[in-house]
Amino acid sequence: MTFQLFVQLLAAGVLLGGVYALISIGLTLIFGVMRIVNFAHGEFLMVGMYLSYYLVTAAHMNPYLALIVVAPGLYLFGLLVEMTVIKPTVGQSDVVQVFATVGLSIVLQAAALMAFSANVMGLNLPITNALLHLGWLTIGVPQVLAFVAAMLVAAALFAFLGRTDVGRAIRATAQDRSAAALMGIDVPAIYRLTFALGTAMTGLAGALLMPIYSVSPDVGTQFVLVAFVVVVLGGMGSVSGALVGGLLIGIVETFSGFVIDPQWKAAIYFIIFLIVLVVRPAGLFGIRGSEETAS
Amino acid sequence: MLEVRGLAAGYGENAVLFDVSFDVPEGSLTVIVGANAAGKTTTCRAISGEIETRGGTIRFGGEQIEREPSNRRVERGLVQIPEGRRLFPFMTVEENLLLGSYAHRARAARQEALDEVFTLLPRVAERRRQLAGSLSGGEQSMVAIGRGLMARPRLLVMDEPTLGLAPIFVERTFEIVAEIRKHGVTVLLVEQNVKRALSLCDRAYVLEHGQVVMQGAGEQLLGDEGLRRAYLGM
Numbered sequence: 001m002t003f004q005l006f007v008q009l010l011a012a013g014v015l016l017g018g019v020y021a022l023i024s025i026g027l028t029l030i031f032g033v034m035r036i037v038n039f040a041h042g043e044f045l046m047v048g049m050y051l052s053y054y055l056v057t058a059a060h061m062n063p064y065l066a067l068i069v070v071a072p073g074l075y076l077f078g079l080l081v082e083m084t085v086i087k088p089t090v091g092q093s094d095v096v097q098v099f100a101t102v103g104l105s106i107v108l109q110a111a112a113l114m115a116f117s118a119n120v121m122g123l124n125l126p127i128t129n130a131l132l133h134l135g136w137l138t139i140g141v142p143q144v145l146a147f148v149a150a151m152l153v154a155a156a157l158f159a160f161l162g163r164t165d166v167g168r169a170i171r172a173t174a175q176d177r178s179a180a181a182l183m184g185i186d187v188p189a190i191y192r193l194t195f196a197l198g199t200a201m202t203g204l205a206g207a208l209l210m211p212i213y214s215v216s217p218d219v220g221t222q223f224v225l226v227a228f229v230v231v232v233l234g235g236m237g238s239v240s241g242a243l244v245g246g247l248l249i250g251i252v253e254t255f256s257g258f259v260i261d262p263q264w265k266a267a268i269y270f271i272i273f274l275i276v277l278v279v280r281p282a283g284l285f286g287i288r289g290s291e292e293t294a295s
Numbered sequence: 296m297l298e299v300r301g302l303a304a305g306y307g308e309n310a311v312l313f314d315v316s317f318d319v320p321e322g323s324l325t326v327i328v329g330a331n332a333a334g335k336t337t338t339c340r341a342i343s344g345e346i347e348t349r350g351g352t353i354r355f356g357g358e359q360i361e362r363e364p365s366n367r368r369v370e371r372g373l374v375q376i377p378e379g380r381r382l383f384p385f386m387t388v389e390e391n392l393l394l395g396s397y398a399h400r401a402r403a404a405r406q407e408a409l410d411e412v413f414t415l416l417p418r419v420a421e422r423r424r425q426l427a428g429s430l431s432g433g434e435q436s437m438v439a440i441g442r443g444l445m446a447r448p449r450l451l452v453m454d455e456p457t458l459g460l461a462p463i464f465v466e467r468t469f470e471i472v473a474e475i476r477k478h479g480v481t482v483l484l485v486e487q488n489v490k491r492a493l494s495l496c497d498r499a500y501v502l503e504h505g506q507v508v509m510q511g512a513g514e515q516l517l518g519d520e521g522l523r524r525a526y527l528g529m
Contacts, residue, residue, distance in 0.1 A: 165397060172383050178345055179381035184369030184398030184446065254412050 004136055009254050011139055017250020018147035019212075022205040023223055024230035024242040026198035032237025033174045033194040036086060037094075039101040041227060042220025044199050048074055048206025049215040055283035058208070063211050064145060064158055065122060069202050078199025082192050090191065105220070108157060112217035122214030129290060142211035147186075149208055153201060154243055161239065170194055174237060218225040226253075229269045233276050235286020243283060296321040296356060296450055296481050297342070297373075303350035304341045312339040315351070317499075319450060324472070324482045326492045326513065330504035334377055335485045336378050338502065339454040342483075343375040344368050357452070358417050369398045372449030376456060380439040384428025388419060388438050395445030404447060413439040416473060433464035440471060450481045469495060473491040493517045 038044075048070055081104065089100045089103045122128075130141035159168035173180040173190045182185050213219070230249050234241025249269070256268045263290040276283065312334045317423045317508040319325040329335050340346045341351060342366035353361040355373050379422040382391050392412060396405045413420035419441045420432060427438055436456055443451055453472070469491055476482055486492035492500055493513040501522060502511035507520060516522055 112401055123513055165393070166404070168386070168390060168394055169397055175383045176383055179377060179383065180379055180394075181345065181365035182375050182381070183370070183394045183442075184366045184393075184401075186364070186366045285397065 009258055010138060010251060011137060011141070013251030013254035014247055015139065015143040015147040015250070016254060017247035018150040019208055020223075020226050020230055020250050021243045021246025021248075022153060022208070023202055024227045024234070024246050025157065026200075026202035026205070027227045027232045028197055028237055028242040029157075029239060030198040030234065031172055032239070033232065034086075034090065036089070036097050036101070036190050036199075038051070038229075039098065039203060039224075040081075040105040040108060042110075042222075042224030043105050044078070044202040044220070045206040045209070045223050046076065046215065046217065046220040047110060048209050048247075049076060049213075050112065051217060052204070052207035052210040053121055053123065053215055055145050056125070061140075063125065063127065064149075067149070067204060070203050074206075075196045075200040076162055076202025077203070078196035079192060081199065082195040087188070088197060089192070090188075095172030099193070102203065109220070116217065117215060119268040120214045120216045123211050128211040141210070142222050145155055148210035150205065153204060154239075157197075157239065161281065166193070192253070225266065225269060229273050231283075232273060233283055235283030238285040239284065241283055241285030297483065298354040299338075299342070299351070301351035302338065302341060302348060302353065304337055304346055304348050306337075306346070310349070310505070312341065314506050315448045315502065317500045317507060317510070318366040319481060319483045320498075321481055322479065322495045324484065324495060326491060326496040326499040327483070327485045328489045328499060328503055331487075332414055333502040334505040336454055339375060339378070339452055339485055342368075342373070342452055343377075345377075362501050366398070369446060370400055372385065373452070374443050374446040374448035374450070374456065375452040376439050376443040378454040378458065380435050382427040382435055382438055383440070384426065386426055386427060387424055388430070389423040391418075391438055391442050392423075392445050395442035395446070396447070398446055400443060405445070408445050408447060408468065412444050415471065416441050416442070431449075431461050433467075435466060436460055436468065437471075440468070440475075444475065444480075448480055450483060451475065452485075454485045455487060456484075457486065465491075489518075490517070 023045060027038060030036060030038050039244055040147045049071055051070050052063060055069055056062045056063050087105050089097045130258055132139050132141050132144055161171055169180065169185045169190055170193070172183065173187055174183060177187050226249060230242055230245040234245030234250065252268060253265050254271065257265060300316050302312055302315040304311065315334065315338055317327070317350060327335055327338065337346070341348050344363060348361045352359055355371055357369070360368055360371065384395065393405070396402055396408055401408065416437050418434060421435050422434060427435065430438065440456065457468050460468065465488065472484060473480060473495065484492060484496065494512040494514050499511065499513050499516050500507050501516070509516065509519070
């Protein structure tokens, strides 16, 4: 492998990883705070992609301008889902939560199938095919934009969690929800906010992927696996872990796709998944047992 | 300020409190003592709203609050330092303190409260940038007290603040309780350290098997033959 090729693959991997990170941050945030493993996470991505697709094709919006509609739209969608499906399962056994979110995933896929058909739909605009040439390095403009937007959203989330009262309240709730209530934190409201925030970030990731990939009702299943691997790799509940994990998986996928075969990417995820579980069960950034503190 | 009448509470099929009644008058230091499993912590949890009551009433400042969620009670100035401290271990001491003043009623005076806490607890000021989980038990208990004070409490409920502490920190905790009280904060102190607590308080209640079995002025209970034998082994 030449140096140029190496850099080319690395760049492609990092750019892909940025979007993986954004998808995974929503999942890990919701898990960290609410202890809910959201199996409908991939379908949230799908909803974001369809919303973006129709904003571009039917409302003739610029795909990147569409983000400012997709983010609040998915935030509201997340609020609705939390209040109707998730809230009744909080504090119930894991089985109840698994059934609720798997059920939601099936419902959303079926609804998308009825509404949009099983056709695979993609955007074909000048910007989706635009390339950026940096010397001998060539990268897609949508890939760069997706990466930059994902990193900006992640940075904004870090600032929000680290520096605001509500952000601190979210972290406090993740660490000890009954102590959080004693601080005057409205824990159910924090759950609603966190779920909606996680959903909005995933929807944003979907909208950023729309110019690169195509959408179909089952598109979420392709990405949700990556998100779970990233979350376990980074440490369940760790936002910075999801960021680093997303980038790592993006790089691994790009290199393994070139050196082995893109068809094997799911197998590669699972191998990484197993290695992490054996070598470092708490993940790269996870603290062993920290996911149990909010009992 | 706090009036508890006929309080009943429990967990699942276990009833822990049957009929607990007591008063915490404004400006007082009131103490609840009792053996392990007498229901002291359950009483605190019912007052803070961490668990639901199964009977009886809790009035704070004249208003009935036993159906209110915890966060509304904190907004009223009913603040609790829970058993075992319950700091947020992966946050700094300062972040823990700031969370103490999360309630709207406390946010406006946050800087002032922070200064007061650092003056009262200089050790906490020294540790402000450290993760709360990395402190010793004694230091953690000081942070927990500071975090409680950050909420600008009208009534501070302290659930066994000296549990598991080294003697020097036990002594320091009682000094701080006296100091807090001097600042005009009403305190409800739940303690196993019966002798020390009784000599400090205005009024005390003895809890046994989920019921108040004895009450009176601290000094009076200290002189009580039966109590001395049951709890002080003297």
